[in-house]
Amino acid sequence: MGGGLGWQLVRGWAMLVYAFMFLPVAVVVLLSFNASEFGAFPMSGFSLRWFVELANNEAILRAFRTSIILGLLTAAISTTLGVLASLALVRYRVPAANMISTLLIAPILVPEVVLAVALLLFLNFLNINKSFTLLLMGHVIFTLPFVILVVQARLVSIRRDVEEAAMSLGANPVQTFFQVTLPLMLPAVLAGALFAFTISFDDITGTLFWKPGGVETVPTQIFAMLRNSISPEINALGTVMILLTVGLPLLGLALARQLSKKRGG
Template sequence: MRKARPNKEGRWAWRLTGFVTLCVYIFMFAPIVATVILSFNASMFGGFPMTGFSLQWYGKLMANEQVLAAFRTSLWIALVTAAATTAIGVVTAFALVRFEFPGKQVLSTLVILPALVPETIPGVGLLVLIKAFDQPRTLLVLVLGHILLAVPYVVLITQARMVGIRRVYEEAALSLGAPRFSSFREITLPLLVPAIVAGALLAFTISFDNTSASLFWRPAGVETMPTQILSMLKISISPEINALGTVMILVTVGIPLIGGLFLRSLTRFRIKAT
């Protein structure tokens, strides 16, 4: 029997779908490509056609103390956020998957809720809360806010991995007399390593790249990388901003890629070891 060939309408539907998909990708990635290319423009007026290739704007970034201070602030906030959210997310996911207790569904909803609403809502909500208690905006508030935004993603990733881990391994260890904590540490935790690394990298990226909520929570005079870019845009649009945007792209895209390669290498190593 001959295979049925797609009719004319079907071919045009697929072509239209491909064309729309191509337009969406161009719309999404063309500004990123333009930002990276213009960061090497020799002219101080960012635009095409380029007048030459130069690294001077990256050199100016390295000499800009405000940018360096914002980078250091964003870096340590993202590291603290990644560490805290990973610990909270793993424990929360383990409790939600392995145990039954009153209010479990309510807790699950509250944990995931920050990921379901725009960042502006928790940003304004936390700001109103600290104002109600007459508390100033501090770096601690900023870190807690970033943890609040990143925890749901770590919990979801860890939950997905936890569901795939069979309880029989933990039950076997418990039946042999191992304490529950030792069973978790020696059996469950190593199996969760891919999810833990993925969650930590995602939390780091969310914190490092956060803009809207950071505008509400940052103390006066403290800038993160995204808010520093916004403050520079208020003055002028120069290739230095394009260079800073390129650095942000490299950090937010490069770290997950490196983490993915690390997880792939770790998986291959375990397969060979077994």
Template sequence: MSTDTAGRLQGIAFRAFIALVFAFLLLPVLIVLITSFTPQSFPVIPQEGFSLKWYDELLTDEQLLNALTVSLIVATASAILSAIIGTIAAIGFVRGEFPYKEQIANVMLLPMIISPVITGIALVRYFSQINLPSGFPALVLGHTVLSLPYVFLLVRSELLTYDQDLERASRVLGADPMTTFRHVTGPIILPAILAGAFIAFVVSFGEFTATQFLIAPGTSTVPVVIYTMLRTGLTPTINALSVILIVVMLVVALASRKLSTS
């Protein structure tokens, strides 16, 4: 067998392997998508016909719509807070000099490393000490803690890699620090800030484990409501909601990718 033929066969085998991996990863999503259009009361494959019945039911399900509203509010608020706090922290860690800077930076990444169960318990204990009520305040602050490291990492990496001579030139030309940040540093790191905010939104929107400790009546998020519904039985309404969430997450992911590469 010639070298060219062997190379082509290896390429075909590699592409086939990649296709199998993607098929394995996407098959559950495809099943959810297909069964969301079933006319039957229980999602099965093969299904009999095509129907938008469960999407109609989703639009009239007050519990799911309320949970969706709560998730959107909490995810948006925590993403904004994470973007603000994470950017300020990243600038402080890159520009400032203080003892144990790297060790403290590693501590800031702990919410990404330790179990959300431990984080949830710790947040509940802390919020009870400062008399912070459960519900929206606890959810927003708790999700900010969980999503902040992503913004911090992205903005810090951007600050470490871009040319700081641009800032020095701005200062030499007479600009004060705020003007330099507004016209030089800010526009350069803005894609990283926005990408981090989008990731924070996705993390908050899908967070379930720690959220269980922070909710109050009327402030359940979508993951918590879905889990509660699954305990009583799987219905195609959950699949319809899942399809909508998948579409939302895809839009957010594509927007984040576009911003991070712009």
């Protein structure tokens, strides 16, 4: 592509779109360092006081604990289910594989509000009330399709003959899985787990329906705090969240790069 006028326009437009995406978020980060009492312009100086207040806010710390435990459990369960299903779909000739894929993807084709209502009312009918268990089941069901999509995409690229070689050298299927397939799959599994964790950590739409009274995750805590007014504390909490949800995957990416370099890939 040369530097024609059309291309210059496209480039300028793209830059504006990037600015639109990132400026509001940058303002959140900027304002979280505001020394003034109110979360607004003009800024009156640089200060870390809102981060200190966050660290002393029992409700927010509790929300973080809930979100992290929920995210980890969701990632563990969803990744286990997703990896097993992906293995079946990629490695075996399954009759009606297309239909099964669609069924497994269904939780993201149904609007999340509808999924949330259906699960809440059905489990309530079974006498499972709003609880951590309900939250966990909800998070598992709508992260599962993402895990399956990510893991399946990576699994396709693992060559079958390596496993066959192991088998022909006398390894049984279980040994082959744990000593050959799993190590090769590890990046896919980790990517799936990371994906499930971040989706669970960010969710608010379903969570507001499923969470019991008094329990908050970080997003619902922010939502509840917004009811009063926007304070520098919310911006500080937003900054911490951004650091976590952007920083962790970036770290994961860098790590994956290192690993594949070591392997000489």
